[in-house]
Amino acid sequence: MINAIDLAKLRNGEFLQFGTNVSDLVESNNPKGLNVETQHLVFKTKIGEMGELFNTERASPITQELVVLDDRRDRAINGISGVISGYCSHFVPETANAANLLAGDLQLFGAGVARQNLPSETALINGIINDWETKPGLTAALAILGLAPWVDELKSANQTFDQRYIDRTKEYGAANPDTLKAKRDETMLAYYELRKYLEAYFVIQNTPEYQKTINELNALIDQYNLLISSRIKTPAPAPATK
16 A cells, blocks of 8 residues: 655645655556546646746745745754753853753753744744743743843744745735645645545556556655654753752
8 A cells, every 4th residue: 555644744845846756656657557547637737736836935035035034043043942951061050950941941842943844933932932031930040041132033033034924925825816735735635536546446456557656656755754754853851950
């Protein structure tokens, strides 16, 4: 059978490339002979439509601006995390305790905040800043470590990124009757339909052509599953308690 893959975890460019690869593999194995000509055509068409929308989005001048802004907030959150981690081993107990308190709060939001997709990173950073601004113990810990300027930079970078992301979404929505997300959802459904027919005919006929096609698809899916798993990092070690 065809291996499972969590398509929702693929970024848009990765999803588009995965779909193109799937379409090309099926086409190279003769969709008509595999009895999936109709399903393959629908899927191939959806991939093409999604590609056009994706390229339109990338052409927006705001896109490059978002790359710069995302890098800015990545450096801020990674810098803060690094400073806190270093202070966890500080020789002054009050400093080490403050750092461990902040490190514990960061762990609640998971490891690798900067590696999340763009909207998720925005939400996580908002959550972190909200904790640090509303919980007196955490606010005091930031003051002890002198991290207020870092937090101001993180907050500013994240707010600016979020506003420009919204601006691009509005621009993109005005330019295209179909949104990229909606087209991606349609493409996913077309993929599952194609997969369903391939698996059904494989069970019914079980010919070498079906086995070859499924083996090739599984090899492709394994590569993308590896890509997905490589982004899932193990949680950071707990703060030192000695």
